[in-house]
Amino acid sequence: MSGNDNRRTPLVAEKRYQGRAAPKKPAAKKPAPKRTARARKARTGGRPTTVLGWLLWPFRIILRILWAVSWRVGLVTALIVGGISAYFASQMPPIEQIIDQRARGSVTMADLTGDVFAWRGDQFGGMVTASTVSPHLHNAVVATEDRRFYRHFGLSPRGIASAIRINLSEGRGPLSGNGGSTITQQTAKLLCLGVPYDSTAWDSEAAYEADCRQSSLYRKGREALFAIGMEIAYTKEEILTLYLNRAYLGAGSRGFEAAAQRYFGISAAQVNPAQAAMLAGLLKAPSTLAPTANIERSRERAAVVIGLMRDQGYLTAVQAQEAIANPAALSRAAEARSGGFFADWVMESGPEFFTRNTTEDVIIRTTLDQRIQRAAEEALVSVFENQVAEGSEAQAAIVVMSADGAVRAMVGGRNLRATGAFNRATQALRQTGSAFKPFIYAAALDLGVSPYALISDAPQCWSIPGSRQWCPENYDREFKGPITMTQALAESRNLPAIFLSEDVGREYVRNVANGFGLQGELAEGPALALGVSESTLLNLTGAYAGILNGGSQVTPYGLLDLRIQGDSAVLMDSMGAGIGDRIISEEAARQLTWMMTKVVEEGTGRRARIDGWEIAGKTGTTNSSRDAWFIGFTGDYVTGVWMGYDNNTPLRGVTGGGLPAEIWRETMVRVLEGRMPTPLPMMAPQAAAPTGILESQGGEVVDDDIVNLLDLLVNGDATN
Known part of the structure; x- marks a missing residue:
């Protein structure tokens, strides 16, 4: 027994085995390792x-x-x-070397005051960079052509896939139509993948560029590699700079600087959002969308570009709305597209190495007055709209020049906007008809015959070798007997002109006409007096300018001076054109001018009269009315008008004193508007009774005092 005082502490296992090693606990059983895929593959051999x-x-x-x-x-x-x-x-060379690689240069023409009115060849307005153009233009190009331009390496797989999908959905081949090209790829194509133009390998630049634009798998692959190479060699801004300078934008404009100047008359650095959108919109189809071709179509495309700029955050909604509400408008010169025939003439008449085949960018200052040019164009349109039957294919031409031959306006046909078209003012050789008669009277006056001298207006026949007799008639088929030279010219009577030409001598008449600028072969027989010889309107108008300036030869000209763009040095001027040698005496020229005022005041040119102005002129109508002319002048300007059909079909009911005189008057009313009347430099002869009659009978000249004087002068026994 034990009492509570003798209680022991209960034994525990640890103490129970003190002094001996404690028995080991059995080890925890490890889970079986999992069989891996590799182990299974090794066990099954991969099967x-x-x-x-x-x-x-x-x-x-x-x-x-x-x-x-x-x-x-x-x-x-x-x-x-x-x-x-x-x-x-x-x-890849430095971009400065490939900014402009045109094989040929361009010609820019300015009018008398220095305002540009015409362009020829591919224009290059000068180098711009992506940072110097207007920010609106920079953004418009990126938004329109390549929104991911700053995020790709030259190619856009998404864009290519989208383009292929669109092409296939529209029934085209995968490479036809939309190309999905980036700006870098487009620039590579503009550079022709680094292949320069070689005149010995290509027929023309057009053929070279056509080959550059070919689409094939090989070309596309090479283009892609070249584009990536560009991305390695150049920065994005440098690539965009190349694109801005090399892109074609219609109307002969290479690069955005040239296009901004061509369409708006300003630099590419100054364009606003609406103008930038219009320029960027041209990249899709330059020739079709050019505002000079169709301004409304160009504005519709610009509205699409403005929407893209707004959607991509380049424009606010307010800015976009303002740009759409106020679309871009052409400059006055671009809108007028005036003076195309004149510009073509300057190009043809100037030295080839500075005009048609120039390798430089040339600036030509011309004699053109755009106010007068518009007057001539408006007059032509007005008469044809109001006085010519609708659908008529009749043509007309107008030339306005100063007394020294400086051409102020030229219309070469009814298609006022044409370039490179047939110019009826300079290229059409037509019979002059009665417009030739003043040079017969000029020859007689220069020999001392009085404007009051009598000439026979009677029927007469001439024997023409190898042909039957020629018996001309007057236009009214009447004969008035003896009349003064002044009346004969005013009424444009044929028989008196023939008699006078025969009496003065055809050779002398030809010399006077040639001296005034009517070159070429003039008729040999008596028909010379009726204007059966041919001339251009330009030369005939220039010949009349010789009458206005007092009897001196005139060479019509349009070029004042020429220089290289960016250089102030004048390389050439009007090259001696203008007033030349004296052909008839000043007194004879002044008397002839007075006689020609009677044509307008009392004769066949009455429809050309303008109240308050002294006007001298002459009508002309050829056989069967195939050509109708009116050439007239005031104290300041000589204006010539021709009308007819290109195929030489006779005009119906048209004479020189009809529609041509109307066109002349409509032109000059506009030209002279607001100006003080300028008196003509003319001399009225002293009033005296007629002293003799010039007539031919059977080819023999009547022997009277005047004829004796003519014989002496023509035979060289007297001097002028």
């Missing part, structure tokens, strides 16, 4: 162990092979692409 696995096993083998091949091929392709692109990159 499937299930039915599904056996079914999929061939596909897995194929995928493994494809992967093994593709990543190796991809690596090799990447190395090849990288190598070729790096090669292209190493060949």
Whole structure:
């Protein structure tokens, strides 16, 4: 027994085995290791162990092979692409060398005051950069052509895929239509993938550029490699700079600087959002969308560009709305597109190496007065709209010049906006008809015959060798007997003109006409007096200018001076054109001017009269009315008008004193508006009774005092 005081502490296992090693607890049983896929593959040799696995096993083998091949091929392709692109990159010159690589230059023409009115050739307005153009233009180009321009490496797989999808959905080939090209790719194409133009390898620049625009898998592949090379060699801003300078934008404009000047008359740095949108919109179809071709179509495209700029955050909603509400408008010169025939004439008449085949950018200052040019164009349109039957194919031409031959306006046909078209003012050789008669009277006056001298207006026949007798008539088929030279000219009577030409001598008449500028072969027989010889309107008008200036020869001209763009030195001027040698005495010219005022005041040219102005002129109508002329002048300007059909069809009911005189009057009313009347430099002869009659009978000249004087002068026994 034990008491409570003798209680022991209960034994525990640890103490129970003190002094001896405690028995080991049995080790916890480890879970069996899991079999991995690799272990299973090693155990089964990679073969499937299930039915599904056996079914999929061939596909897995194929995928493994494809992967093994593709990543190796991809690596090799990447190395090849990288190598070729790096090669292209190493060949890239500084951008300044390829900004402008035109083989030919351009011609910019300014009018008398220095305002530009015409352009010829591909214009390049000067280098701009992505940072110097207007920010609106920079943004418009990126928004329109390549919104991911700053995020890709030269190619846009998303853009290419989208373009292929659109092309296929519209029934075209995958490479036809939309190209999905980035700005870098487009620039590569503009550079013709680094292939420069070689005149010995290409027929023309047009053929060279057409080849550059070809689309094929090979070209697309090379274009992609070249584009990547550009991304390696140049910064994004440099690539955009190249694009802004090389892109074609219609109307002969190469680059955005030239286009801004061509359409708006300002620099590319100054364009506003509406103008920037219009310029960027031209990139899609430059010739079709050019505002000079169709301003409304161009504005519609610009509205689309404005929407893209707004959607991409380049314009606020307010700015976009303002740009749409106030669309871009052409400059006055671009809108007028005036003086195309005149510009073509200057190009043709100027030296070829500075005009048609220039390798430089040339500035030509001309004699054109745009106010007078508009007057002539408006007059032509007015008469044809109000006085000519609708659908008529009759044509007309107008030339306005100063007394020294400086051409102030030229209209070469009814298509006022044409360029490179047939110019009826300078290229059409037409019979002059009665417009030739003043030179017969000029010859007689120069020999001392009085304007009051009598000439026979009687029927007469001439024997023409190898032909039957020629018996001309007057237009009214009447004969008035003896009349003064002044009346004969005023009424444009044929028989007196023939008699006078025969009496003065055809050779002398030809010399006077040639001296005044009517070149070419003039008729040999008596028909010379009736204007059966041919002339252009320009030359005939120039000949009349010789009458206005007092009897001196005139060479019509349009070029004042020529210089290279950016250089103030004048390389050439009007080259001696203008007033030349004296042909008849000043007194004879002043008397002839007085006689020609009677044509307008009392004769066939009455429809050309303008109240308050002294006007001298002469009508002309050829056989069967195939040509109708009116050439007239005030104290300041000589204006010539021709009307007829290109195919030489006779005009119906038209004479020189009809519609041509109307066109002349409509032109000059506009030209003279607001000006003080300028008196004509004329001399009225002293009033005296007529002293003799000039007539031919059977080819023999009547022997009277005047004829004796003519014989002496013509035979050289007296001097002028």
